[in-house]
Amino acid sequence: MLSASQLADRLACDAEAVCRHYLSAGRRAGNYWIVGDVANNKGRSLYVHLSGPRKGRWTDAATSQYGDLLDLVRESCGLVDFRDVADEARRFLNEPQPRPVSFRRDDTLDSQPAERPAADRARRLFRTTEPLSGTLADSYLRQRGIRCASLHPALRFHPSCYYRDLASSKTSRYPALIAAVTDQAGEITGVHRTWLDPDGDGKARVDDPRRALGGLLGNAVRFRFPVDGLVPVMAAGEGLESMLSLSHVMPGMPVVSALTANHLAAFRPPAGCLRLYVAADADAAGRHGIEGLSRRAQALGILPLVLTPELGDFNEDLRRLGPDRLIANLRGQLAPEDAWALLPA
DSSP states (O other), X not given: XXXXXXXXXXXXXXXXXXXXXXXXXXXXXXXXXXXXXTTOOSSSSXXXXXXXXXXXXXXXXXXXXXXXXXXXXXXXXXXXSHHHHHHHHHHHHTOOOOOOOOOXXXXXXXXXXXXXXXXXXXXXXXHTOEEOTTSHHHHXXXXXXXXXXXXXXXXXXXXXXXXXXXXXXXXXXXXXXXXEEEOTTOOEEEEEEEEBOTTSSSBOSSSOOEEEEEOOTTOBEEESOOTTOOOSEEEEXXXXXXXXXXXXXXXXXXXXXXXXXHHHHTOOOOTTOOEEEEEOOSSHHHHHHHHHHHHHHXXXXXXXXXXXXXXXXXXXXXXXXXXXXXXXXXHTTSOGGGGGGSOOO
C-alpha cells in the first residue's frame, strides 16, 4: 500500500493528467496548468508546475494556498479525512483499495468521500466544533491577553483537527482554534485553523500551525457585527489575534480579521459604512493591505483611517504594554466621535 508521500509522488508523475481531471476548467500554459482556484473555477490565480524540480506543486496567488497534488485532490473534492483523500488518489491511480476497517465516529468527519467545494468543506468542519469557553483554545487566547474570546460566535474549538505536513506528507491531529470566515450576509465561506500544543504550550510544534480553507477573498472573520448589518463605523486588519486584541479594548466597534495582507486589500466593506479604521502591521505586506483597502474604501465613498500599533501588532501591544497603554494609544488615533467604542480608561 502506498504511503501519503508515495501517493503524492505518483500523482506528480502524471501531473497534467491530474490537472485535466480535477481542474478541467483550466488549461496548459507552457510548463504550468493555470486555473482560477481549487474549486475548478475559471481564472488564472492558481498554477501547477507540470515539469522541473517542483513538478506537482501548486500555489494559488489569490488565497496564498499551496501544496502538492494530494492536497489538490483533497481541496478540489472537498474532502476532510485523510482516509478519503487517499482513497480518491488511489482510484485515480488505479491503486488497490484498503480493506474496510472499523473506527469510532469521532475518528473522522465523514466515512464516505464527497464531492464538495471548499466552502462546503469549511462549513462541514465548523459544524464539528464545540463552544470555545473553557477549552484549550480559550486558554491559548487568554495567554495572549484576550480574555473575552468566548463571547464571539465566530470562534470555536476542535479537539482533534486533521493536519498534514506539506513537506513530508505525514498526517496527524491536534486540538485547534477554528475561526469562521463569513460574507456580508453572515454565510460561512471558509475557516481559519490554528493548531495548538496539546499540553497548552502555545501553538502546535509544526511547520505551519495556521492555515485557511475556503472562500476568503472579500470576506473575513467578524467580531461584534450587529444582526441588522448596519455598520457605519468599523475596523479591519490582518491577523486574527491582532484584531481580537483591538476588539478586546474596543468592545463597541465591529471588527474584522481578513487574515492576510492580500485578503485585507480585497475586503468588501458593508454598505452604509462611513468610516473604516484600517489596522496596521509593521511590515511591507501589511502596508500593501492598508493601501489596497484604503483605495477600495475611498472608491466607495468611505473615509479610511489608519490605526498604528506601538510595537509589531496590536496583540504585541496588548501583551507587552498592557490594555491601558493600548487604549491610550488608540484614543489619540480615533476620531473624537468614535471614542465611545473604547473601554473606559
